[in-house]
Amino acid sequence: MKKITIAALALIMTMGSVFTSCEAVKNTNKTQRGAAIGAVGGAVIGGILGNNLGKGGNGALGAVLGGVVGGVAGGVIGNKMDKQAREIDNALPGADVVRAGEGIKLVLNENAVRFNTDKSTLTTTAKANLDKLVPVFKEYPDTNIMIYGYTDITGTPEHNLKLSGERAASVRKYLISKGLVSSRFSVTGLGIADPIASNETVDGRSQNRRVEFAITANEKMIEEAKKESGN
16 A cells, blocks of 8 residues: 555654653553554644645545544544555555545546446446455444545536446445445545546546545444543
8 A cells, every 4th residue: 555655654754753752651551552643643644645635625535534533532443444444455456545534545446446438337347346345344334435436527527427426326336235234325426526647648537537435434433432542
């Protein structure tokens, strides 16, 4: 997970000055220190990625950074998300997994979830790759998963907005058909918004035709994290 590694390096440089100056940390146990590091780490990583990526826009990163709980409870959630992010990366190496704040941004480009031109029907390859994510999503049931569909700039903005929503809905429908709880999912089509590459090239347009997931803690996970942290 390249982006997680980059964020972690920035975090390490920041953490030295934060915790070496904090006398109270010396009196905490290992679990408490781990949760505290997770809490501050989530805030630092969220800030780094938010500044570098336009604070997430209206898509997955914005949703992830907008759902930060903070404090020690946030650190507990962050630790759980770390594990889930690693499992997603292992299950689907071609995906772009970003740990930010207390959640996960997951980008599935055309190499992972491919649609035929001007269609919202999932291809056989797309279904096979989504199948790899299902066990991970089942292992971590206490998360909300927001699905965002995107297109390139080919066609009218109005048509692309509709198409992107239909593609996101297709992904949701398929995951539900595999036994995942429907209430965990929400879908939004963002059309040509938030391009991650140039629409002037074939490769860039391919990258922009994508689906993004924002994976965040649901109310149950948040309440359990607060109890675990003593908040």
